[in-house]
Amino acid sequence: EAQVTQNPRYLITVTGKKLTVTCSQNMNHEYMSWYRQDPGLGLRQIYYSMNVEVTDKGDVPEGYKVSRKEKRNFPLILESPSPNQTSLYFCASSLNRQGRQFFGPGTRLTVL
Amino acid sequence: GENVEQHPSTLSVQEGDSAVIKCTYSDSASNYFPWYKQELGKRPQLIIDIRSNVGEKKDQRIAVTLNKTAKHFSLHITETQPEDSAVYFCAASRTNFGNEKLTFGTGTRLTIIP
Numbered sequence: 503e504a505q506v507t508q509n510p511r512y513l514i515t516v517t518g519k520k521l522t523v524t525c526s527q528n529m530n531h532e533y534m535s536w537y538r539q540d541p542g543l544g545l546r547q548i549y550y551s552m553n554v555e556v557t558d559k560g561d562v563p564e565g566y567k568v569s570r571k572e573k574r575n576f577p578l579i580l581e582s583p584s585p586n587q588t589s590l591y592f593c594a595s596s597l598n599r600q601g602r603q604f605f606g607p608g609t610r611l612t613v614l
Numbered sequence: 615g616e617n618v619e620q621h622p623s624t625l626s627v628q629e630g631d632s633a634v635i636k637c638t639y640s641d642s643a644s645n646y647f648p649w650y651k652q653e654l655g656k657r658p659q660l661i662i663d664i665r666s667n668v669g670e671k672k673d674q675r676i677a678v679t680l681n682k683t684a685k686h687f688s689l690h691i692t693e694t695q696p697e698d699s700a701v702y703f704c705a706a707s708r709t710n711f712g713n714e715k716l717t718f719g720t721g722t723r724l725t726i727i728p
Contacts, residue, residue: 533713533714535713535714535716542720543720544620544703544718544719544720544721545650545658545703545705545716545718546718547714547715547716547717550713550714552714558714560714560715561615561715561717592657592658594713596713599709599712599713599714600711600712600713601713602660603648603660603713605657605658605659606657607657608657
């Protein structure tokens with residue numbers, strides 16, 4: 503089944519403890535992206551990747567890192583999480599930059 | 615950067631009636647305008663999109679119109695059904711019809727009253 507998966511789906515952590523949220527797609531998509539969703543703010547793009555080893559900042563990249571070593575995976579790294587990074591995170595992918603975006607199921611992160 | 619405003623924030627319509635959601639954008643270079651639907655507790659899903667070289671696009675009961683001069687675009691849902699109840703997000707991109715640099719509106723919660 504063609505899909506975008508994220509792990510973990512739920513995470514409660516403490517300030518400063520490094521964490522990684524994984525994103526994987528099995529559709530051989532070139533383009534992948536990370537968003538955060540906060541009440542009243544809609545979706546905001548964190549980082550995106552046009553292909554392997556090609557990444558760029560979205561609108562809210564501060565405090566986040568990404569890597570794209572393989573086509574199928576696009577992990578989101580929080581080196582030192584802070585409470586203002588408490589949010590619902592979505593990964594998305596599309597065949598290419600102009601293709602239809604498919605979203606993962608979301609990861610709800612709470613930073614205490 | 616781009617700024618996208620979306621109105622109304624909540625909308626209730628009687629089943630069978632039409633619903634219209636409006637968005638305005640600030641960057642005249644924006645040229646790609648997708649609409650996403652997000653049901654409660656679910657992931658966003660693309661329902662329709664429009665590129666700046668056309669003024670209107672229709673897919674069954676949903677349509678999107680674009681006015682580049684006024685810098686606004688709208689989602690129209692006709693003959694609404696209970697399954698249309700969801701939060702709808704508009705977005706705009708200024709990167710040659712691409713998904714990168716997508717700026718989203720703040721969402722409209724649409725409730726269909728049976």
